[in-house]
Structures are given as structure tokens and as C-alpha cells.
Amino acid sequence: MISPIVSVSREGRAPGVASLVEALEGGAVLMFPGLDFPFSPFEERFVERPFADGKAKNVNIRGGAAELRGASGSAEEQEALRQLLIRYRRFAEGLIDRYLPAYTGKVALAGTSYRPFDVDRRKLSWRRDDTRLHVDAFPSNPIGEKRILRVFRNINPKGEPRRWRVGEDFGSMAEKFLPRLPGYSPLSARLLAALRVTKARRSEYDHLMLHLHDALKRDMEYQAKAPQADVHFAPGQTWVTFSDLVMHGAMGGQYMLEQTAYLPVAAQVHPEKSPQRILAAKLGRPLQ
Numbered sequence: 001m002i003s004p005i006v007s008v009s010r011e012g013r014a015p016g017v018a019s020l021v022e023a024l025e026g027g028a029v030l031m032f033p034g035l036d037f038p039f040s041p042f043e044e045r046f047v048e049r050p051f052a053d054g055k056a057k058n059v060n061i062r063g064g065a066a067e068l069r070g071a072s073g074s075a076e077e078q079e080a081l082r083q084l085l086i087r088y089r090r091f092a093e094g095l096i097d098r099y100l101p102a103y104t105g106k107v108a109l110a111g112t113s114y115r116p117f118d119v120d121r122r123k124l125s126w127r128r129d130d131t132r133l134h135v136d137a138f139p140s141n142p143i144g145e146k147r148i149l150r151v152f153r154n155i156n157p158k159g160e161p162r163r164w165r166v167g168e169d170f171g172s173m174a175e176k177f178l179p180r181l182p183g184y185s186p187l188s189a190r191l192l193a194a195l196r197v198t199k200a201r202r203s204e205y206d207h208l209m210l211h212l213h214d215a216l217k218r219d220m221e222y223q224a225k226a227p228q229a230d231v232h233f234a235p236g237q238t239w240v241t242f243s244d245l246v247m248h249g250a251m252g253g254q255y256m257l258e259q260t261a262y263l264p265v266a267a268q269v270h271p272e273k274s275p276q277r278i279l280a281a282k283l284g285r286p287l288q
């Protein structure tokens, strides 16, 4: 089954969907066509040219202090961009509170990013090529028993859509790839943490997700032939998905805002629909 895109009205209704949170946990992308997030006249400059130092892909704020990283522009412009990201973080939090109230008080908001560049189509390396279908996994930042929930918004000023591909459901993908993945070594996980290659011990789940990410991106036949669909997100649209569960590739588009949030598996309405539990079920044992 290909991940469905579920269009949600301002009132929180979606045709044929009884519960937004259940659709989301089941692997849907929730798309909100008409939520307001207006820019002030001063802020319009942020979608006229990239205010980025060009060293990193994105500009972001992190942590309680919301320190801005990777930006360019005058001090006044950088402060305005920081305030815009703080406002977007509140917008994403408000969206979760209103449309996914089961997660209120349970999600932890992480980084907020401004993505002013076109999707990177230079073929730097297959591993960093996000046009290839993949699920998100972070090499240096073990996720363990957390889920990656992301809130995206297209802020392109010229009508240009954000173009994605979405792929088949996680379970079907995992069945094809799990037999090819190398086994987990608790010893090397402890070593990576001791050497500070990872910020915490890499769990078996993290190990599997990193190898899935790489195996998927390396397999050009799978990339071309696997079940998939093109999706266009128009400017002004906001979409929400578990990016560790939903197979996706970013094909094009410029100017986007993104909020990452972490949710403990145990805080899900249906923990058994998490990639953690799906992988354990496919292996027939709990993960280490």
C-alpha cells in the first residue's frame, strides 16, 4: 500500500477518516490546505533570496534559547528570521494541540528549520541524496524509543510546489530489506558511544534504521520500480507525517519551513504501529 495523503479541513475533518491520529500512526501524510501563517512585509525578503551562510543546507534554531544557526543578513534581519522560526515553532505546536490532542504534553519539540534552497539535486553521494526514497534516520543522534514527527510548510512566493515522492508502507518495505541487513553488535555500539561518534548508545533499532536508510538509497532498481506516487504540496499548504515511518523523497521546490518533534513510542495511541514494533514483529523477537 502506498502512503495516503489525507486532506484535513480547518475544522479537522477528513473524508473517510475517523481519527486523524490513527491515520497518522498508520502511515498517512496529513495535509492541511488552508492554515494561516502570514508573513509581515519585512519578512517577505526571506522568500525573495536565501538568508543562509551557504555552509549548511538549512538555517535553524535549537533549544530553549532558540539560537539561530547558518543564517546570513544584517543583525536586524537575522533577529527577524529567528522570530519567524520561533513563531513557526508555536504554529506547529498549536497544530499538534488542535488536531492531534492525544500528543499534547507528550511531544518534545526539537529543531525548527528554514530551508531556502532548492532541493539539492547535485549528486554529492547516494547516501545524502534525499531525492531517493528513504525513511529518516540520524547517524550521530540515536533515536531509541522515540518517533520522528515533522511539520512542513511550503512558503514559496511564486506558486512553486514542494514535490515529493511517497513510497509503500513500512512493513512491506521492511520485509524486502530486513534479510539483507548486517547483524547488530552491542559491543560496537558501546565503542561508537565511547569514541563519541554517537551521542548515546546506538540501539538495535537505530542500527537497523541506518542500514535500511542506506540499503534503500543504494538500490536503484527498488528506487525505480517500488510502489510510489508523486505528490505536490502547493504554497500555503502544511503537511505532517512520521518521517521515520513514511517512505519519502524530496524531488524539488524552494523555500520551506520545518519543525521536528519527538514522541515516545509509549505515548502513541497504537505503539504497535511504530517502526520499532513493526521491525520487532518481523524479526519475531524484541529489539536489543
Ligand SMILES: [Fe+2]
Binding pocket: 130, 134, 135, 136, 243, 248
Ligand atoms: Fe527525509
